[in-house]
Amino acid sequence: MKRGDETVADYREINRANWDERVPAHVASPGYAVSRFTADPGFLSHVVRFDLPRLGDIAGLRGVHLQCHIGTDTVSLARLGASMTGLDFSAPAVAAARELAAATGADATFAEAEVYAAPDVLGRGGFDLVYTGVGALCWLPDIRRWAGVVGALLRPGGRLFIREGHPMLWALDDERADGLLVVRYPYFERAEPMVFDQDGTYVDTDAAFTHNVTHVWNHGLAEIVTALLEAGLAVTALAEHDSVPWDALPGKMARIGDGEWRLADDPSRLPHSYTLQAVKTG
Template sequence: MNHHLDTNRANWDDRASVHAARETGRGYDVQRYIDDPELLSDVVRFDRERLGDISGLRVVHLQCHIGTDTLSLARLGARVTGLDFSPVALAEARALVDDARTPGIAPIDFVESDVDAAPTALEPASFDLVYTGIGALCWLPHIDDWANVVATLLKPGGRLFVREGHPILWSMDETESDDLHLRFPYFEQAEPLEWDDANSYVETDRPLTATKTYEWNHGIGEVVTALLDAGLVLTMLVEHDSVPWEALPGQMVARPGGEFALDARAGVAPLSYTIQAVKPGV
């Protein structure tokens, strides 16, 4: 058994339950997607122009969680498969898609698997687009393994598209509100950082009960090099001064579209990035 994986899965099973709450509008406020059949998630909408036309493409959304980004990609016309290691998250994702009932979208498949096993759970070299939303890569211990999985899943000519929290942000201590404090490793480490926290990154109806997690940071250079070593060609790398949650409480200001940027230290550090890479071929 993989202790780190099992512990993180328990945490994400717990998060899925509170993130998908509908009655109060907390968590991910999923009722919005049911009430508005054209609504896109803030994460997908942020990169809409960079993502381009994905209508008709076969897409896999790795680490899809409760499916709000997955549904959004389908609403843009893609044929989407969502993959996640949490059975609770996948049950919530299926319920959201069923209840949202968006006219004209292709059926969405959901597959239970961790990322490393994705080439076994899915058909290799069968996807036009591998998509990963924000806050996903920090749960993976080896960025090289992830890049090889991506390359295996893509068709020749297919592309990877990721928006992620910047490793500079992951290096900061969010508990210090007087200034920016670099506390944690920027580069990938063999051993993870261990956390024990009953709170999530969005407001929830109750504290978490599975509170322990393990995380790994991956520097920008490590991500880029892993993709190049996997045979992909980098076609985009954009750093952003905002992130879609209040990552540093007391030091950020809200922007439209669910984004948060630094206040007194505006522009001092990148907070997120978008990266795209293509598998050579047709």
């Protein structure tokens, strides 16, 4: 349940406690399919599989996965031939990612740091690919600062690849039982966070949690594109999709296969997610 908008001294500590506590449930969940990675050397996360036609050949690239969580997408990118570094602010998530990489022999290393510190932790201008997966940007209060991080990490000619939940989706009321799509939350970035208190998580689990408060922000699509342009990147591709890899609007969505969900009733009404690519100029 949304409790209202509040400003906090350090949103990171609140959000980190939430993520830290949920790592064991995510590692054990069928949704992340950790056991399949160790059983099948060719297995890829459904998030990465969805974007294979757009990713192209990444063999031999040096890549960084920002906000990598437990590393399933990071390992998947390594299985496509990239030498990957994952970065996340959650120590338990980084530990789980390292265990997965060791168990699978993936060319993937992991660092513990918050995303805005990535250039100082990982170095500047040395990456061919910056990858960001679904459900990452909403945890960041400043999209221009994030774009600056991307620009600092990439070498000239290096590429950003991101698939995210669409900001229109994030703005909808996900608690309505009447089937209506109603805009409830901000579409544009605001200085103050939206504060939620929710006791579950997005995977099926019987686990009970105590750290349930989160602070999140939305970022409009034009805000994201403009921030990247200001950071010295040229947008090379932008596609909107009518599906997302989780049940974003419970009671209104249907599974369509390979981990994707879309509105059961006329999905053409709503952009569910988007894929954006950009190249560092200069």
